[in-house]
Amino acid sequence: MVNPHWLARNKGLLILLPSLLLTAIFVYGFIGTSFFFSLTNWRTLAVDLSLRNPLWETYTDMLAMPRFQADLRNTLVFTVLFIGLAVGTGLGLAILLDRQIAGKGFFRSAFLFPYALSFIVTGVVWRWIFNPETGINLFFDILGINRVLESAGMSPLSPGWTTDPEVVLSVNQVLAHAWPGGATFQIEWGIPVALIPIAIAATWQLSGFVMAMYLGGLGGISKQVRDAARIDGAGEFRMYRSVIIPMLTPITISTAIILLHVSLKIFDLVFAMSGVGPGFATDVPAIFVFEMMFKAARYNLGAAASIVMLVASCLVIVPYLVHTFRSRET
Amino acid sequence: MRILKFLPILLLAACQGTSNQTGAEKQIEVFTWWTSGSEATALETVLDAYRVAYPEVDLINASVAGGGGSAARPILQTRLLGGNPPDSWQTHHGAELMEYYVNPDYVASLRDLYEAEGWYDLFSPALIDMVSRDGEPYLVILNLHRSNxxxxxxxxxxxxxxxxxxxxxxxxxxxxxxxxxxxxxxxxxxxxxxxxxxxxxxxxxxxxxxxxxxxxxxxxxxxxxxxxxxxxxxxxxxxxxxxxxxxxxxxxxxxxxxxxxxxxxxxxxxxxxxxxxxxxxxxxxxxxxxxxxxxxSEGTFLLVTDGFTLAKNAPNPTEATDLLRTMGDRVVQEDFNLLKGSICARTDCDRSRFGPYLQWSMDRYAEDVAVPTVIHGSAxxxxxxxxxxxxxxxxxxxxxxxxxxxxxxxxxxxxxxxx
Missing domain, CATH: 3.40.190.10 (Periplasmic binding protein-like II)
Structure with a gap:
């Protein structure tokens, strides 16, 4: 018989044990396996688990691929665009709703609604909207904007949206000066124009979620604080800029972290909306992983790219978790 | 013990499971990426021909949509790695067949079938060479597309x-x-x-x-x-x-x-x-x-084919081989290709059934040098x-x-x- 005292003492551990075991196998075990695969020679459908020599060659090969360099650039640009737009829009909506306008409940649901859709649905819808032949470009004709432009001797407005291969604001020159290795980049480091529509679609989907986060935060700011600010002579704009928004900083940080891991792992929205895009203008690491694993059967390369994605997420999430645990302890 | 109540049913199911394998009602599964309009109709004519010839077999069409097999292949790959192959699946000739399926030993040789049906005389030697390794053919080609x-x-x-x-x-x-x-x-x-x-x-x-x-x-x-x-x-x-x-x-x-x-x-x-x-x-x-x-590219025929394999550990090898036999049949190939808009892999099809373009394509195939496509995975x-x-x-x-x-x-x- 098991000692009842031992049972009582280790009750917590026993209850946790099944989920600990499952996590150990299905999360950490599989991460470990993927990492191992990324070091092997497994690059056809026939399983080959011999280690590569030199060991890290899959990683060095991958980092030298123009496509993967473009993926890293796109992730960075998309993250900045998307988080900037989503946090800005969400905060704006939250402030508008917080000002007790008529129909608050209706608008709150309306803004939150896109969040309930899957990224695939969003991607398909916005693919139509940004189709250069049939999408919003037609409005430039209908609204007469193009007629005005033409009469002024300018060419009509018809952006290619996700089909535009251009990369603007390239910083390759600067990089080449700042760092001797900078000249070896095979891609343009700048903002791929085709990523902008994707950031807009992602913002449309997630700004409602950001708004809900901020509404929660705004609800927690007592009326006295606002009254005090007004007594001190702050106008409405000044009150938000100097009092309310700084008080919402913890919300902003949590929101940004949540959005960040959405943008680092994004796959479905991009896949449905534009695929890899012209000249990899909208390719992301997750699509790279999928194509290398299942189209090219280069299992080691796909595994290596997924490990890079994991590390990128960890770089963001781990400091945040450490910070949260510390602040809870104190 | 609730399980005891279900035990007889489980036993019965188990017995039935074993009797199924020796009895009349058999299942075979064929895996393709032909799901769109004319492709699906063309495939159905082949499957129907089989169903008529072998009414006792339950033929399952496990098609996954996606051009060129882009979506189907990941699923097939997972099934092969997991040791659960369909009886037969679609693939292109050449490198795709060899690298994906012959090298890892997922497919069985079809030499006996080729010999029994006299296909060594009915398919062109160049074509048979493209589906063979060390003299063993691994694919039955259903149709030929010209890419150039x-x-x-x-x-x-x-x-x-x-x-x-x-x-x-x-x-x-x-x-x-x-x-x-x-x-x-x-x-x-x-x-x-x-x-x-x-x-x-x-x-x-x-x-x-x-x-x-x-x-x-x-x-x-x-x-x-x-x-x-x-x-x-x-x-x-x-x-x-x-x-x-x-x-x-x-x-x-x-x-x-x-x-x-x-x-x-x-x-x-x-x-x-x-x-x-x-x-x-x-x-x-x-x-x-x-x-x-x-x-x-006059005088060259850039060849894109579709063919079917026999899984090495096919659950029902005899029935799957019968399906491949049906696919190699002359009338089945004619019916299929008329709908698919391609030409027969067999050399003895009735050309009067085909329109001007397809007749042109047949003549070109007969005279030109056939080379493999890289875009469709053969080269x-x-x-x-x-x-x-x-x-x-x-x-x-x-x-x-x-x-x-x-x-x-x-x-x-x-x-x-x-x-």
């Missing part, structure tokens, strides 16, 4: 005073393209949301510029991708890109075929699956559209195929022939066949 055909809108060209004879040189094509450009008509139709579509134009231009011998040399390592002739082919391909419709990146290959039919653009360098598309849109061959070998391993797609994605935007050629040469070495 240049389609054109006949009325549109006539309007601009252009009449095309039996062949067209690259310079003539450029000349026509130049004069069409002055009339604001893009000469080359393109829809490359799937990058393989521009890949077809690339491989057609490649084989048209360097010829079949050097083209074959690329895949056996005797010719390098940095060879001056290949560089010239890349330059030629780049010149064609200059004349394509500006919205090519927003269109799919079949939308581009529709644009060709509408007279929005003049030429389309594409495999003859376009033929089925044009016919389906109500166009008449030789009246609304015409065709010619892609410039320079090179899948890793190289992906690398070529990626290099094309970059080239279409950056237009750097040197970087393109060097990437291909490097990837060919990495894939183990290049110099």
């Amino acid at each position: 055909t240049l389609w054109y809108n006949k009325p549109l060209l006539a309007e601009h005073g252009v009449v095309i004879e039996d062949s067209l040189s690259f310079e003539e094509l450029l000349g026509i393209a130049e004069s069409l450009q002055r009339a604001n008509i893009p000469a080359m139709c393109m829809g490359d949301t799937g990058i393989w579509a521009t890949g077809i134009m690339f491989e057609n231009t490649l084989v048209g510029t360097i010829g079949p011998e050097r083209y074959l040399g690329l895949w056996n390592g005797t010719v390098s991708f940095t060879d001056p002739a290949v560089m010239a082919a890349i330059e030629n391909y780049g010149r064609l890109l200059d004349y394509q419709n500006t919205d090519h990146a927003a269109l799919s290959w079949d939308q581009a075929a529709e644009k060709l039919g509408d007279g929005y653009c003049a030429f389309y360098s594409m495999g003859d699956w376009v033929y089925g598309e044009l016919i389906q849109n109500g166009l008449e061959e030789n009246v609304d559209f015409g065709w010619v070998a892609h410039p320079g 090179a391993p899948p890793a190289f195929q992906q690398a070529l797609n990626d290099a094309l994605t970059n080239f279409v935007v950056q237009r750097d022939p040197q970087a393109f050629a060097e990437t291909l040469a490097r990837e060919a070495r990495a894939a183990g066949f290049g110099q």
Whole structure:
């Protein structure tokens, strides 16, 4: 018989044990396996688990691929665009709703609604909207904007949206000066124009979620604080800029972290909306992983790219978790 | 003990399970990516022929949608790695068959079937060679597509005073393209949301510029991708890109075929699956559209095939072999190909059942040198195929022939066949 005292003492551990075991196998075990695969020679459908020599060659090969360099650039640009737009829009909506306008409940649901859709649905819808032949470009004709432009001797407005291969604001020159290795980049480091529509679609989907986060935060700011600010002579704009928004900083940080891991792992929205895009203008690491694993059967390369994605997420999430645990302890 | 209550049922089910394997009611599963309109109908005629001949077998059509098998292959890969293969599945001949399925030992030899049916005399030796390793055939080919055909809108060209004879040189094509450009008509139709579509134009231009011998040399390592002739082919391909419709990146290959039919653009360098598309849109061959070998590639037949395998550990090998036997049947191949818009793999099909284009294609197949397609996976391993797609994605935007050629040469070495 098991000692009842031992049972009582280790009750917590026993209850946790099944989920600990499952996590150990299905999360950490599989991460470990993927990492191992990324070091092997497994690059056809026939399983080959011999280690590569030199060991890290899959990683060095991958980092030298123009496509993967473009993926890293796109992730960075998309993250900045998307988080900037989503946090800005969400905060704006939250402030508008917080000002007790008529129909608050209706608008709150309306803004939150896109969040309930899957990224695939969003991607398909916005693919139509940004189709250069049939999408919003037609409005430039209908609204007469193009007629005005033409009469002024300018060419009509018809952006290619996700089909535009251009990369603007390239910083390759600067990089080449700042760092001797900078000249070896095979891609343009700048903002791929085709990523902008994707950031807009992602913002449309997630700004409602950001708004809900901020509404929660705004609800927690007592009326006295606002009254005090007004007594001190702050106008409405000044009150938000100097009092309310700084008080919402913890919300902003949590929101940004949540959005960040959405943008680092994004796959479905991009896949449905534009695929890899012209000249990899909208390719992301997750699509790279999928194509290398299942189209090219280069299992080691796909595994290596997924490990890079994991590390990128960890770089963001781990400091945040450490910070949260510390602040809870104190 | 609730389980006891269910035990008799479980036992019964178990007995039935074993009796199934020896009894009459058998199941076989065939895995394809033919799910769209004409493809699905064509496949059904084959499956129906089997169902009529073998009524006691329950044939399951496990098709997964997605052009060229892009979505089906991941699922098949997972099933093969997991030891749960379908009895038979679709694949292209050449490298795709060998690298994906023969090397890892997933497929069984079909030599006995070929011998029993006399197929060694009924399929061309070149074709049998393409599906065999060490004298063992591993695939039954159902149909042949020609990839290097240049389609054109006949009325549109006539309007601009252009009449095309039996062949067209690259310079003539450029000349026509130049004069069409002055009339604001893009000469080359393109829809490359799937990058393989521009890949077809690339491989057609490649084989048209360097010829079949050097083209074959690329895949056996005797010719390098940095060879001056290949560089010239890349330059030629780049010149064609200059004349394509500006919205090519927003269109799919079949939308581009529709644009060709509408007279929005003049030429389309594409495999003859376009033929089925044009016919389906109500166009008449030789009246609304015409065709010619892609410039320079006269005498070469860039071959795209679809065939079916027998799984090594097929759950029901006898029944699966019967399915492959049905697929090799002459009438079944005729019925199938009439619907699919391709020609028989067998050499004894009744040509009077086919229209002018398909008869032309049969004649070309009989006389031309057949070479494997790289875009549809026959010429090179899948890793190289992906690398070529990626290099094309970059080239279409950056237009750097040197970087393109060097990437291909490097990837060919990495894939183990290049110099």
